Amino acid sequence: EIVLTQSPGTLSLSPGDRATLSCRASQNVSSSYLAWYQQKPGQTPRLLIYGASNRATGIPDRFNGGGSGTDFTLTISRLEPDDFAVYYCQQFVGSPLTFGGGTKVEIK
């Protein structure tokens, strides 16, 4: 099973700040098979990034994904009030599919 470790657990930032979220895999993950989601309280997860760096439909260009192998990042260039949420990475290599434990981006 591929374990995804997200860090930090919580990120306290202000609107306008840049957020950098990390997702580290216990084994190599092909870039094609790494996704990021945003989840707000009481809502379903929303796909942000697939294939490590491709924005899903309707996702603003302030969200950027990158990385390869075992280290992946999600960067939010300038935080807007609507971006404060929990973010999860997910891998699609083999079974079981796994999610990271999440990073909460909170208002400082």
Added chain:
Amino acid sequence: QVQLVQSGAEVKKPGASVKVSCKASGYTFTTYYMHWVRQAPGQGLEWMGIIHPSGGSTNAQKFQGRVTLTSDTSTSTVYMELSSLRSEDTAIYYCARRSSIYGFDYWGQGALVTVSS
């Protein structure tokens, strides 16, 4: 537009079973895989299994023997049945579609299953 509409909340006693449905619309049902993901209160996301609407499913090892995934192409509905329920199974259960990309692009609204004596 694509929609995944799930059945409502359930309250079950320990040892019972629950069956959650997920009705798809707005696309060709048999084209894409459907996954099931759960989220315990205040916790992260946990993958449970995958089903192709035309047949064939795989469950996470953790749920082997307890989860049954089925599909009804006549109603464009997939089902997840979880048996031998315990309190730790209290969670929101989501269906989620994976289309041609490796990401869940559409999610059901979730079904809260509460296991309590």
